[in-house]
Amino acid sequence: MRVLGVDPGLTRCGIGVVDGLPGRQLRLVAVGVARSEPTAEVDQRLWRIEQQLEEWIEEHGPDAVAVERVFAQHNVRTVMGTAQVAGIALVAAARRRIPVALHTPSEVKAAVTGSGTAGKSQVQTMVARLLDLSELPKPADAADALALAICHLWRPAGALGAPQRAPGALTPAQRAWAAAEQASRRRG
Amino acid sequence: MRVLGVDPGLTRCGIGVVDGLPGRQLRLVAVGVARSEPTAEVDQRLWRIEQQLEEWIEEHGPDAVAVERVFAQHNVRTVMGTAQVAGIALVAAARRRIPVALHTPSEVKAAVTGSGTAGKSQVQTMVARLLDLSELPKPADAADALALAICHLWRPAGALGAPQRAPGALTPAQRAWAAAEQASRRRG
Secondary structure (H helix, E strand, O other): OEEEEEEOOOOEEEEEEEEOOOOOOOEEEEEEEEEOOOOOOHHHHHHHHHHHHHHHHHHHOOOEEEEEOOOOOOOOOOHHHHHHHHHHHHHHHHHOOOOEEEEOHHHHHHHHHOOOOOOHHHHHHHHHHHOOOOOOOOOHHHHHHHHHHHHHHOOOOOOOOOOOOOOOOOOHHHHHHHHHHHHHHHHO | OEEEEEEOOOOEEEEEEEEOOOOOOOEEEEEEEEEOOOOOOHHHHHHHHHHHHHHHHHHHOOOEEEEEOOOOOOOOOOHHHHHHHHHHHHHHHHHOOOOEEEEOHHHHHHHHHOOOOOOHHHHHHHHHHHOOOOOOOOOHHHHHHHHHHHHHHOOOOOOOOOOOOOOOOOOHHHHHHHHHHHHHHHHO
């Protein structure tokens, strides 16, 4: 299963593509950032981001698109652009009949670090570890997009589109995650 | 000049098309509401609204699209969907190389009633008067979309895309507006 994660933003929009299946190591497919020129008009900026998102979707053919859920309480100066980019990502997926999911920042942090209040560097560290990367994914927007994709691959059994499993049973991926979490605690 | 106004909303998105030129009576071309099913998933709802917006743009071929500027301080429960619909309207226009403009609710109210704090019914009354309609445009979202289009047609000389005029000179449309405003005061 291939998931394209989107960390929405008007100046920098993180995009990360991850393959994963129960019992298999997660695999980084591609990661990057869609950008728009801050001095351009907002309609042109949104369109530019849409074009880049569509190129990523066309190139990587994800089975699902996971987008960070934006809250009105976010940074007031940027929240409107962030929400609009999230909306554009949702429609770009919907037009191609690709299922989408929204995950909150806390869900994403908890999925990859075990804590819903983890900091940016902790998320980057765990994303690098889980994807077996030799370097931290940068910028943070790119790491967040990968974390979103991982969060979606690891969403609880019974969630939208997830394969059904007996309650309490951990998938191999979830066991790997638990082990990584424990390893992280020992090192911390 | 033909302007398509958009009062963004996820459940009801007002759309109004108005023709206007200096010295000519404003003319209603079309007005309506794009809707999405509140029980559907947000990506499907945004896509549905996009489809309807695109049908309106294709059918009426506006020279400009005017969208209400959404602020983070708006109703927190609905502001994200409203911002996303605004973004989708902007991109739908940008893709077709149609110029867009954002106008604040206060600008729109001031343009059609003379007061930036006018109520909904006052806006509806003035929109009906300015467009010579025998009935008030309903629902309020539709009236707001028409008011946006009028606001854009009447934006100050020197604003983006407006024909240049000597400072202080009123266009015939502006004179008509001033007269309508005075008449409104006498009746009130």
